[in-house]
Amino acid sequence: MTDTVLIEGLAVDAVIGVYGWEREISQQLLIDLELAWDNLAPGESDDLSHALDYxxxxEVVVAHFRTHQPQLLEAAAEALAGKLREDFGVPWLRLVIRKPGAVPQARSVGVSIERGNRP
Structure with missing residues (x-):
């Protein structure tokens, strides 16, 4: 299986950062996900119960950032990847978290991780 489900540019408000002022405000993160999922069954059945409900x-991603306030994007990525793999049973995922405006000279900065075994 090489199928995936894509979610791109999910905007999430989060308290994240290492500086004192960052701990007092909410900043927007942009999240991209690629999740391994066998899309054959939902493709044939046209039934949501067979699909990975994006x-x-x-909703899980947004809720995760309401309750978790990491300092580092790396910590945010690890925790979120673990949560998604556990909650949805995906064998592999690629996760990108971008923090627009964090560095004035860059449109955004971020991290990209892959976890699990890609089928």
Whole structure:
């Protein structure tokens, strides 16, 4: 299986950062996800119960950042990847977290991780 479900540019407000002022405000993160999923069954059945519900994935991501306030993007990525793999049973995922405006000279900075075994 080489199928994936994509979520790109999910905007999430989060308290994240190492500086004191960052701990007192909410900043927008942009999240891209690629999640391994066998899309054959939902493709044939046209039934959501066979699919990876991307709306549910997005809800978990948003809720995760309401309750977790990491300092580093790296810590945010690790925790979120673990949560998504556990909650949805995906064998592999690629996760990109971008923090727009964090460095004035760059449109955004961020991290990209892959976890699990890609089928």
């Amino acid at each position: 709306a549910a994935v997005c």
